[in-house]
Amino acid sequence: xxxxxxxxxxxxxxxxxxxxxxxxxxxxxxxxxxxxxxxxxxxxxxxxxxxxxxxxxxxxxxxxxxxxxxxxxxxxxxxxxxxxxxxxxxxxxxxxxxxxxxxxxxxxxxxxxxxxxxxxxxxxxxxxxxxxxxxxxxxxxxxxxxxxxxxxxxxxxxxxxxxxxxxxxxxxxxxxxxxxxxxxxxxxxxxxxxxxxxxxxxxxxxxxxxxxxxxxxxxxxxxxxxxxxxxxxxxxxxxxxxxxxxxxxxx
Amino acid sequence: xxxxxxxxxxxxxxxxxxxxxxxxxxxxxxxxxxxxxxxxxxxxxxxxxxxxxxxxxxxxxxxxxxxxxxxxxxxxxxxxxxxxxxxxxxxxxxxxxxxxxxxxxxxxxxxxxxxxxxxxxxxxxxxxxxxxxxxxxxxxxxxxxxxxxxxxxxxxxxxxxxxxxxxxxxxxxxxxxxxxxxxxxxxxxxxxxxxxxxxxxxxxxxxxxxxxxxxxxxxxxxxxxxxxxxxxxxxxxxxxxxxxxxxxxxx
DNA sequence: CGCGGCGTTGAACACGGTCAATTCTTGTGG
DNA sequence: CCACAAGAATTGACCGTGTTCAACGCCGCG
Numbered sequence: 001x002x003x004x005x006x007x008x009x010x011x012x013x014x015x016x017x018x019x020x021x022x023x024x025x026x027x028x029x030x031x032x033x034x035x036x037x038x039x040x041x042x043x044x045x046x047x048x049x050x051x052x053x054x055x056x057x058x059x060x061x062x063x064x065x066x067x068x069x070x071x072x073x074x075x076x077x078x079x080x081x082x083x084x085x086x087x088x089x090x091x092x093x094x095x096x097x098x099x100x101x102x103x104x105x106x107x108x109x110x111x112x113x114x115x116x117x118x119x120x121x122x123x124x125x126x127x128x129x130x131x132x133x134x135x136x137x138x139x140x141x142x143x144x145x146x147x148x149x150x151x152x153x154x155x156x157x158x159x160x161x162x163x164x165x166x167x168x169x170x171x172x173x174x175x176x177x178x179x180x181x182x183x184x185x186x187x188x189x190x191x192x193x194x195x196x197x198x199x200x201x202x203x204x205x206x207x208x209x210x211x212x213x214x215x216x217x218x219x220x221x222x223x224x225x226x227x228x229x230x231x232x233x234x235x236x237x238x239x240x241x242x243x244x245x246x247x248x249x250x251x
Numbered sequence: 252x253x254x255x256x257x258x259x260x261x262x263x264x265x266x267x268x269x270x271x272x273x274x275x276x277x278x279x280x281x282x283x284x285x286x287x288x289x290x291x292x293x294x295x296x297x298x299x300x301x302x303x304x305x306x307x308x309x310x311x312x313x314x315x316x317x318x319x320x321x322x323x324x325x326x327x328x329x330x331x332x333x334x335x336x337x338x339x340x341x342x343x344x345x346x347x348x349x350x351x352x353x354x355x356x357x358x359x360x361x362x363x364x365x366x367x368x369x370x371x372x373x374x375x376x377x378x379x380x381x382x383x384x385x386x387x388x389x390x391x392x393x394x395x396x397x398x399x400x401x402x403x404x405x406x407x408x409x410x411x412x413x414x415x416x417x418x419x420x421x422x423x424x425x426x427x428x429x430x431x432x433x434x435x436x437x438x439x440x441x442x443x444x445x446x447x448x449x450x451x452x453x454x455x456x457x458x459x460x461x462x463x464x465x466x467x468x469x470x471x472x473x474x475x476x477x478x479x480x481x482x483x484x485x486x487x488x489x490x491x492x493x494x495x496x497x498x499x500x501x502x
Numbered sequence: 503c504g505c506g507g508c509g510t511t512g513a514a515c516a517c518g519g520t521c522a523a524t525t526c527t528t529g530t531g532g
Numbered sequence: 533c534c535a536c537a538a539g540a541a542t543t544g545a546c547c548g549t550g551t552t553c554a555a556c557g558c559c560g561c562g
Binding site: 070072074076078080082083084097103108126132135139142143146150153154157204244 | 322328331333335354386388390394395401402404405424454455460494495
């Protein structure tokens with residue numbers, strides 16, 4: 001995927017390789033800070049259900065997802081579980097600069113992260129204006145994502161929300177989504193996330209979610225190969241159903 | 252309205268006074284930058300329906316709300332209007348560092364903002380590490396707010412969402428909400444926002460919203476003095492209904 | 503083989519969206 | 533000061549949708 005070797009300086013621990021935002025951050029650092037930064041990192045592999053940071057816990061580590069899906073979640077006193085947001089490869093988690101994490105960080109699939117002591121990470125950032133600027137930009141990305149999610153949850157119908165989710169997930173996977181729309185190409189989507197989790201992410205129940213999936217299939221937008229293996233057969237109708245226009249942003 | 256003394260370094264233009272985040276930002280600047288920053292600002296008063304930044308427009312100005320409520324909104328091609336988030340006094344709007352605003356910024360009530368050329372603002376920030384750090388923190392606040400909002404919209408029932416909204420609004424007004432909960436004090440809330448707007452904010456219709464308001468009143472959580480003048484008669488039950496636990500953060 | 507997790511399906515009912523009609527308020531002009 | 537009109541909030545009735553509870557099928561694993 002990303003074979004761009006700009007220099008010999010990259011992070012790779014036990015087969016887990018830095019990419020995306022973390023790599024760019026690293027590239028932005030001056031050489032001496034980069035050398036200092038690299039040994040701070042360690043890799044952690046996770047499996048569905050693993051809790052990386054507990055709700056309310058003071059997170060002393062921050063991390064970048066290398067592979068798989070994490071979620072920010074919260075369970076209310078009536079035992080109802082909400083998933084506030086997905087954390088996808090290249091995304092950061094754990095709150096830098098700003099106190100304890102207000103949410104639980106849990107794994108929804110298998111995967112791996114690279115983590116680093118928060119204090120040391122911040123200290124190095126503080127010494128590079130360029131890197132800290134880059135970091136600010138990635139926070140702005142998170143803000144965008146959160147707001148986009150607010151949009152999605154604003155639509156009343158579950159099918160619409162599911163359609164939006166599928167579009168967002170495709171965006172992560174395929175860069176040039178517009179051309180796919182034009183050419184009506186079929187996109188394969190592997191979702192390693194359980195139905196219950198998707199349901200909680202969309203603020204609905206597994207049952208309604210199932211019906212929504214099959215409604216999308218009836219209307220010809222997708223094809224359900226296996227529950228974890230969706231094929232987007234017609235992106236156009238999917239976009240129609242979602243109610244949104246087809247916008248592109250990078251992850 | 253604000254009776255602060257004009258002595259010393261503060262921004263005050265045509266009666267609109269800097270406060271909250273903007274004031275703190277200014278305080279963090281070294282004196283010479285502060286002197287440079289102050290004349291850049293100008294005040295704008297707004298009335299309900301005013302559009303400060305159009306959707307998709309490249310915003311060349313950023314601003315801080317001094318008084319009143321703005322909203323980030325978006326209308327989809329099916330003419331359905333979504334309000335993504337409230338912008339309350341002390342909040343910033345307009346996207347610094349990062350391209351065009353993806354949303355329309357419109358006024359929901361009367362009020363005033365202080366605005367500044369984006370480029371110049373960024374340029375000054377770039378020369379003060381402390382100020383830029385402070386700015387980053389305020390973005391983190393925005394992120395929190397957006398995610399809290401995702402939580403709120405995740406609940407399926409309108410009453411719950413309305414209850415959450417009222418709690419959030421009270422938090423902005425009253426600092427020590429816990430003690431109010433203990434003592435069961437009555438809190439007055441003036442909402443200068445039209446029902447339609449609140450409805451779109453909560454992802455529902457004016458009709459359902461009205462029913463939710465009156466359901467809250469029937470259950471003894473609030474008292475509706477006038478549509479724009481709510482009294483929280485029992486914060487405890489309001490919190491119960493919202494499904495959330497009572498958390499406090501600063502605005 | 504049977505158990506348990508997970509996805510799906512069915513049926514009953516509650517909730518919210520929609521359309522229409524009614525009140526309440528506000529502002530305007532006579 | 534009153535009448536009237538326009539905008540906003542509310543209420544009612546109807547119906548689509550989602551939630552809930554229950555049952556069923558599928559599959560992997562002990």
